[in-house]
Amino acid sequence: MDNDTFEQQMRDLEYFHSLRLLPGVWVVIRLDGRSFSGFTASSKFDKPFDLRFHELMVQTTSSLLEQLQGIYAYTESDEISLLFRPNWDFFDRSLEKVVSISASIASATFTHACGTIVNFDSRVWLGASKSQVVDYFRWRQADATRCALNGWCYWTLRSSGASEAxxxxxxxxxxxxFKNELLFQHGINFNELPTWQRRGVGLYWEEYEKEGFNPIENKAVVTKRRRLKVDEELPMKDAYGDFIRCFLDAEKAAD
Structure with missing residues (x-):
C-alpha cells in the first residue's frame, strides 16, 4: 500500500472531522466546569458564592470572548455562554475545532489564573432566529436565579447545623x-443579594473615546476604541430579552 492510500484510510476514520456548523445561524458555545463541586470544596471557596471564584470566571469569559471574537457572553456559577454572529467563520465552522479550542482556552485561562489545574467541557447550540437566541439567554438566566436561590437556602441550612441529607x-x-421565606427567617433578603449572584454577568464590547496627540499636526485628537464591558447589573425577564435583542439587531444593522 502506498503512503497516500494509507494516509487517506487513516483520515477516513476521523469520522466527525468533516462536521460543520449550519451556515447562516446564530452560534452559542456553552462551557461548563468539569467536577467543579469537588474543586470548589477542596480549594476552600466560600459557599454559596465566592468573590474570588466569580472573578476567575469573569476573567475566563473575557479571554474566550476576546480570542474567539464573540459579540456577547454570559456567565453564572461555573457556566459560560458565548454568542457568535451567523457569519462567524472560525476554522470554517468546524465543530471539532470550535468545541476543542473553546474548552482549551477556558481550561488554560482558569488554570493559569487560579494556579490549580481545572477542565471545562464545551458544546454548541444553534439558533435559527433571533427569538430563539433571546429565549436561550433568558433560559440560562432563569437557571442562574433558580440555582442561586437553592444554593443560598441549602448553605444557610448547612451553616445552621443541618446535615447534607x-x-x-x-x-x-x-x-x-417557601425558599424566600426560609432565607428571610435567617435575616437574608434574596432580592437584596448582589445582582451578579442572582442574574449572572454579561460581557460585551463597547465603544469609547480615547484622547491622544498627533505630533505631525501638533494637536490633540480623539479616536474611537473598543473594549470589553463587564456588566454585573443585568436586567431580568422581558427586560433581559430586550437587552439581548439589542445585540442581535446591531449585528443585523452592521451587515
Whole structure:
C-alpha cells in the first residue's frame, strides 16, 4: 500500500472531522466546569458564592470572548455562554475545532489564573432566529436565579447545623415563596443579594473615546476604541430579552 492510500484510510476514520456548523445561524458555545463541586470544596471557596471564584470566571469569559471574537457572553456559577454572529467563520465552522479550542482556552485561562489545574467541557447550540437566541439567554438566566436561590437556602441550612441529607430533604419540592421565606427567617433578603449572584454577568464590547496627540499636526485628537464591558447589573425577564435583542439587531444593522 502506498503512503497516500494509507494516509487517506487513516483520515477516513476521523469520522466527525468533516462536521460543520449550519451556515447562516446564530452560534452559542456553552462551557461548563468539569467536577467543579469537588474543586470548589477542596480549594476552600466560600459557599454559596465566592468573590474570588466569580472573578476567575469573569476573567475566563473575557479571554474566550476576546480570542474567539464573540459579540456577547454570559456567565453564572461555573457556566459560560458565548454568542457568535451567523457569519462567524472560525476554522470554517468546524465543530471539532470550535468545541476543542473553546474548552482549551477556558481550561488554560482558569488554570493559569487560579494556579490549580481545572477542565471545562464545551458544546454548541444553534439558533435559527433571533427569538430563539433571546429565549436561550433568558433560559440560562432563569437557571442562574433558580440555582442561586437553592444554593443560598441549602448553605444557610448547612451553616445552621443541618446535615447534607437534612438540608436537601428540607428543600425538596418546595416553592420559591417557601425558599424566600426560609432565607428571610435567617435575616437574608434574596432580592437584596448582589445582582451578579442572582442574574449572572454579561460581557460585551463597547465603544469609547480615547484622547491622544498627533505630533505631525501638533494637536490633540480623539479616536474611537473598543473594549470589553463587564456588566454585573443585568436586567431580568422581558427586560433581559430586550437587552439581548439589542445585540442581535446591531449585528443585523452592521451587515
Amino acid at each position: 437534612a438540608a436537601t430533604a428540607a428543600l425538596e419540592g418546595q416553592s420559591t415563596a
